Amino acid sequence: MTTTTVETVERSTGLPDIGDPSKVAPKDARELSRLFFDRLSKLEEGTPDYQYARNTLIEMNMSLVRFAAARFRSRGPEEMEDIVQVGMIGLIKAIDRFELTREVEFTSFSVPYIVGEMKRFFRDTSWAVHVPRRLQEARMQLARATEELSTRLGRTPTTKELSELMNLPEDEVVEARLASNGYNSSSLDAAINGSEDGESALADFIGADDTALSLVEDFHALAPMISELDERDRQIIHWRFVDELTQKEIGERLGVSQMHVSRLISRLLARLREGMLTES
Template sequence: MSAEQGSSKVLIKAVPAVLDHVAKPAIVSTPEVIDTRTLSRSLFLRLAALDKDSPEHTYVRDTLIELNLPLVRYASARFRSRNEPMEDIVQVGTIGLIKAIDRFDCERGVEFPTFAMPTVVGEIKRFFRDTSWSVRVPRRLQELRLALTRASDELAQKLDRSPTVPELAVVLGVSEEDVVDGLAVGNAYTASSLDTPSIEEDGGEGSLADRLGYEDRALEGVEYRESLKPLLAKLQPRERQIIMLRFFANMTQSQIGEEVGISQMHVSRLLTRTLAQLREGLIAD
């Protein structure tokens, strides 16, 4: 006898007492001749006839959950290779089982295990999707990324090339901005450690943290430039023009003399005097 059959036998012996408390069904005769599916069908018929707020409804519903737990364990076994503890996977699958029980309609002629298995497996898969992302991503974007992956594969086969963003947007019925967001979400699925070794351009090895920042040698000049602005504003217009032509236009003293209309020697004397004045202003500040 399998573990599932043994568990069902134990549960079946307790079920008649539950049903007696609600209403004695004609289908129950001896516990030994009733299998799990037949008993579940009987319990679902009882459940549909009860008020949802009644203690009897809760009792029968809990019995259905316990009776069908082997289905959850069977579905959870498919994910045994994952790093999550099996107890956590079973708990998540049980949530899917409860959702399936609450939505199941025994009048549709579908066996409950057939109806419940996709819900249980889907709940477990959503659990792994939520816990496997390195960065917390909203469920809507996670599901959009999965839809984009499927649509991209299908379009690539039809078009014999990679689909464009507008083509994906048309197929999925979303905006192009949503497609771009869904594609970018893939970057949040995995993350690299800052200590991960990498090959540097010069052939040496270093970590990712070594490449995240660098020393900006121009940063030191920012303070000097900000301090010079009010000093330059105080200069005479011709002196300020000479400074601008020399250090911003990279003109020689002779070229500056021709531009301003003075001799190269006069430009040299003005530059020397102006630079000394600016230097004194910086030191004073």
């Protein structure tokens, strides 16, 4: 790490005190992030040192949010500000869920969280379904033409009348009318009128793919490998990935340090991963 990029002073926790984490170069941020994540896993949540480490991680990695938001630079400045804000939510979620034992770079781990929040923002504030640009424009033209003819004729205009006023073929007027249905959506939790029990919702009548089915093959391949582990290793796997205990909690149960638990889990995952690759 170059001293021109960030000036650091050692804190009582052994972490560097970074003056302005948002100005740390991306290359340096990657190295520093590993150090801060390592210390964060050993600090007690809620303490000043824990908050310092967490907040520094957030500010150091803001460049990831700006990088992800760059693909939407054609949007207006006000909307870009909103995009960055929701991207920050994704970054914070990634920081709170990341562990060095995952053996993956934080940048690779966090970008899906960041982009996911941005896509959720567009889903909640844009068209309910993707509609071609020309039809989006035709929808606005259709709304104006319908209002004008309804006022002039005193009734709902026909497709032919709209076609003549809009100077568009009738089939495009029909398409624009259909496209307007994609601008608003109904909640899947909304009650359906006329249902026998009076409480049925649209979601009750829509099937869905069971995403867990794709994991069945992996589970079948993994089961015999786990059965070959000794009892303590199987217990560690169960505590970590079934009971979702923290490394600190597992260490307390085993009577060993959190760092030792981290090494045990890394070794077990590497062994299982190698076995899965060999099977495939």
